[in-house]
Amino acid sequence: DFGEIEKKLAEKLNDDDIGAVLMCIDAVNKVKRLKLTNCTKISGAGLEPLRGSSIIEKIDLSLVDEHHSPSIIPEPSISCDIVLPILDSIIESTKYFQFPMKWRNRSIDSEFGVFLRRCNQMWRNRDTPLCLQCEEEVPSDDRGWFVINGCGIQNNTCCGCLKHYCIDCRSDDVENDVFMIDLCDACDRWYCMECSTMDVCEICDVSCCSTCRNVRxxxxxxxxxxxxxxxxxxxxxxxxxxxxxxxxxxxxxxxxxxxxxxxxxxxxxxxxxCVCGKTCCAECHESGDADKVHFCSLLMAAKRGDLAKVKALCESGVDIIGGRQDNGMSSILLACQNGHVDLMDYLLEQGANPNDAENYGGTCLMAAACYRHPDCVRRLIDEGADVEYAYPGDNASIIGMTAYYFSKDDDEGNLDFEEGSVIRTVELLLEAGAPVDVETSRGKTALQLLQDMLPSDDKVRRERDGLIALLQRDEES
Ligand SMILES: [Zn+2]
Ligand SMILES: [Zn+2]
Ligand SMILES: [Zn+2]
Ligand SMILES: [Zn+2]
Ligand SMILES: [Zn+2]
Ligand SMILES: [Zn+2]
Ligand SMILES: [Zn+2]
Ligand SMILES: [Zn+2]
Missing domain, CATH: 3.30.40 (Herpes Virus-1)
Incomplete structure (x- = not known):
């Protein structure tokens, strides 16, 4: 193993040096295993003294040490043309070849590909190896040592002890990724469990020797x-x-x-x-950065109409226009829904869209109308809000939705309104040309919804009757 001498020295050795060493130790009769670690300068001619050896069983031409990446930069000069004839003369006795990376991935018809096929053929026919695990003979079909068309890596043979596993024993416990023998993705060598511990990464599913790669x-x-x-x-x-x-x-x-x-x-x-269920680290919570991500402070301020707070958040860099809850509610939608005209004006000045919609398609005008805020409705119409918009859920018009919310909220006992506000809302919408008689998926027009109501008190009844009169008058005209 030339890895046992200093790396700098091994890198300087040329073919003459290697040849002389092999001659000197009578390699052809004595050397069973040869590793040309770090001998990157050689072409391979120095291996000539090995020609015809009948005792060599392993030859490692990768030129790198075990558990090292097989890639060498710059590419070494070791040559297929020079080395293959020598290897051909020792195929008979050899059990293991480790080839230089630069030779691999050549086509099946290349000289190297033909050599691999010859290896496969000869090794299949010679003495049958035993499986290290079950001690049965490795079936000859399992002895496809080299994936010829692939990479020229000797499969299922441990590069340390040169023993084999049969296919059945190779993956002892696939469920838990326990392989008796496995290919390391980093050093491109197969090792049995006894010669190297392998770790399979749970995320990328790649196996590597523990020495080749860090795992946690x-x-x-x-x-x-x-x-x-x-x-x-x-x-x-x-x-x-x-x-x-x-x-x-x-x-x-x-x-x-x-x-x-x-x-x-x-x-x-x-x-x-946070109140919205999201979690922030202590630093983000303190620094107010949380406001820039889940907009809770902004949206709560918009909901209660806290103009000063919204302005302060704007100055601290919070996106007061684009910030939304998961359901798509924005500051302008909340201002409209809750009737905060001042805040709404400020947001419109800051560039808010008067036709902004939440995830279900409810718009600013719809929110202002359904929650009975005529001042907001007027401002939105002035700003060009779309009065003909229909709710995507059931194709209801804004007036239809307003009537529906009025009757539904009364049914559910949570109708809160200033007397006359619903009538003013619908008047404004009618004046602006909003459609009334669009039938919804509930099968009723705004007028029918109001006529079917059972008002809970006199105030509701007066408002309801006023609305009916208004819609009937509109129908006649
Ligand atoms: Zn076996
Ligand atoms: Zn082994
Ligand atoms: Zn875990
Ligand atoms: Zn991984
Ligand atoms: Zn490895
Ligand atoms: Zn939050
Ligand atoms: Zn954080
Ligand atoms: Zn921790």
Missing amino acids: VCGSECNNKICDDCVEDERRCSACEEVFCSECQFDELICCVSCRRCNCHNCNSSWKQ
Whole structure:
């Protein structure tokens, strides 16, 4: 093994040096295993003294040490044309070849591809190897040593002990990713469990020798491993650095909706859950960054008409126009729904859309009308709100929706209105040309909804009768 001499020295050796060494030790009769570790300068002619050896069983031409990446930069000069004839003369005795990476992935018809086929053929026909596990003979069909069309890596043979497993024994416990012999994705060598421990990353499902790649064990009790490439912020506690596998991450980690950092349950005691159910880390909570992500302060301020608070949030960089709840409610929609004309004016000045709609399609004008705020309705109409808009759910007109909310809220015992406000609302809509007689999926027009109402008190009855008179007058004209 030239890996046993200094790397700098091995890199300087040329074919003459290698040839002289092999001659000197009578390699053709004495050497069973040869590893040309770090001999990157050779073409391969120096292997000539091995020609015809009947005792050599392993030859490693990868030029890199075990558990090292097979890729060498710049590409070494080791040549297929020079080496293959020598290898051909020793196929009979050899049990294991490790080829240089630069030779691999050649076509089946290349000289290298033909050599691999010859290896497969000869090795299949010679003495039958025993499976390391079951000690049965490895069936000849399993002895497709080299994937010829693929990479030229010797399958199912441990590069350390040169023993084999049969296909049945190879994956002893596939469920739990326990392989008796496995290919390392980093060093491109097969190892049995006795010669190298292998870890399978739970995330990318790639196996590697423990020495070739760092893995971390999931912080939960599942024992899954995670390779360094797969450790992402969403799987790691930002405080204690514990990492969790994909099966455990959602149970074990909480993510801050503002900065996206994650913390495990041991480390997140200072994290705050917002009224909306989202959680922010302590820093984001303190800094007010939470407002920029879930807009709770903004939307609560809009709901109660707190113009000063909305202005302050705007100055601190919160998107007071674009910020929404999960259901699509925005500050302008909440201002309209709750009848805050001053706030509504301010938001319109700041560029809010008078036709803004929530996720179900309810618009500002619909919110102002259904919740009986004629001042808001007037302002919205002035701002160009669409009076002919129909609710996507059941194709109801704005007047139809207003009548429906009036009757529904009274039915449910939570009708709160200033006397005359519903009539003024509908008057404004009619003046602006809003349609009335669109039949909804409930099968009733606004007029029919009002006529079918059973008003709960005299105030409701007076308002209802006024609305009916208004709609009938409109119908006649
Ligand atoms: Zn077996
Ligand atoms: Zn082994
Ligand atoms: Zn991985
Ligand atoms: Zn490896
Ligand atoms: Zn932690
Ligand atoms: Zn886990
Ligand atoms: Zn945060
Ligand atoms: Zn919130």
